[in-house]
Amino acid sequence: MKITLLLSISILSIIISTTLLIGSHTLETIKVGDKAPDFVLKDQDGKVHKLSDYRGQRVIVYYFPKADTPG
Structure with a gap:
């Protein structure tokens, strides 16, 4: 029982640490006045722009959310 609990806590700690490290990268x-970065969007008809x-x-x-969707 103690080994299972210790193993679970260790795995959870690794997952949380990894998530925090990955999420800590700051975006520019x-x-x-800055130029917008190039991006690709798909319209409601599936055409790519x-x-x-x-x-x-x-x-x-x-941008507007699709009907009956959260956001």
Whole structure:
């Protein structure tokens, strides 16, 4: 019983430590005036759009959650 508990706590500690280490990487923040990073999005019809395809044009990304989904 004690060995099972110790093993469970050890495995849980390893999982938590790994998660914290992976999650601790900081992402670069985007500042006003910075160029947006290139990204790919799929529209409601399944068509793929890359930001780089619209280079030199003004782009507005409008996001709304699909009906009856959380978010």
